[in-house]
Amino acid sequence: MDDFAVIADPTRRAIIERLHRREHDVGALVDALGISQSLASKHLRVLRQAGVVEAAAVGKRRVYRLTDRPMPEVIAWVRPYVSRWADSFDRLAEALDAVEEREDD
Numbered sequence: 240m241d242d243f244a245v246i247a248d249p250t251r252r253a254i255i256e257r258l259h260r261r262e263h264d265v266g267a268l269v270d271a272l273g274i275s276q277s278l279a280s281k282h283l284r285v286l287r288q289a290g291v292v293e294a295a296a297v298g299k300r301r302v303y304r305l306t307d308r309p310m311p312e313v314i315a316w317v318r319p320y321v322s323r324w325a326d327s328f329d330r331l332a333e334a335l336d337a338v339e340e341r342e343d344d
Contacts, residue, residue: 242312245289250274251282255305258292262304 286292
């Protein structure tokens with residue numbers, strides 16, 4: 240499955256967002272997202288197969304966390320837009336600084 244298919248589903252994106260903050264077991268994800276355990280398990284399986292998350296046994300629970308896999312297809316696609324947005328924000332900051340300097344005079 241390509242990187243875009245992995246993040247195409249809003250539930251998978253929500254799981255990734257939760258795991259970005261900290262590790263969770265399936266029960267915590269089910270509670271936080273208001274989904275069934277079978278649905279959470281289905282999405283976690285997709286994320287595991289894609290290498291985005293990994294699981295570790297902690298006692299009787301399986302705890303999930305994000306891996307360091309960067310999703311290169313998504314990063315490559317987003318990179319030009321990030322550069323453009325960063326340039327726009329830099330120009331905005333310069334314009335605001337100029338306005339502030341005029342107000343101080």
